[in-house]
Amino acid sequence: MKKVKVYVTLRESVLDPQGSAVMGALHSMEYNEVKDVRIGKFLELQIEEGTRDIDSVVKEMCEKLLTNTVIEDYRYEVEEAVSK
């Protein structure tokens, strides 16, 4: 079993109004060293190892459903899932 962590962020060219609002709040709290905030999504998938190559399966899922590549970028990490 693998644990796949997918990080989804808005593309550089896309404005992130939520991130701007959060940065405004941080500045009002006097964290003026913050120069940019981008808000994204984090997905964690448990994937059973089968005959299909895990990288191509994850990429396919990301491009077909998990992200919208018109507005979002993604990256992912594959780890051994620790059984409980």
Next chain:
Amino acid sequence: MKFAVIVFPGSNCDLDMYHAIKDELGEEVEYVWHDEKDLSGFDGILLPGGFSYGDYLRCGAMAKQSNVMSEVVKAAEAGKPVLGICNGFQVLTEAGLLPGALLRNKNLKFMCRNVELKVVNNETQFTTGYEKDEVIQIPIAHGEGNYYCDDETLASLIENNQIVFKYASEGPNGSIEDIAGIINEKGNVLGMMPHPERAVHELIGGSDGLALFKSIVKQWRETHVSHA
């Protein structure tokens, strides 16, 4: 002319759409559940507003995977008129039937009010009932109607006259070029954030939306019935 109103779990403008077609337009209409696998009996496809699948993941992301969407794609390829309003517009962009995407409104607020829309292109099968540059009153109700596309896509939208509606006064959501509605290159798939189905009778605050539905029927009659 027979319309299908596609119903996803979480659609909530389906009744308004049904009412607009049946009672105000006087055409045939049926609800079609998202699980259905056949749209061949319909002449026009309507994707209503709402929050399909709770807007989980992204607006329209899950809806595009439903059975009925592959039929909607077939209908669009066959040249049938396909109209997506609000969440329906989001579904059409997610499904790749229209370019670009709808982002969170720039001011982060859910905007619900009447807006003035300018009919930028009145030569589509959805807008022949309007004058060019006519300003109409149509309600909006959305939190994610901020239309975005890259520069290249925008240039091609402009070049092919695919921008159909723009917000006439200050845009409510931060859309590029104040875009409120676009059409595909072929001219049979229209997506728009404002709700023409909520503006079909003076009793509900205005009837400027009715001409859109009438335009669709007029075009269909001219193509399909005039041979009789």
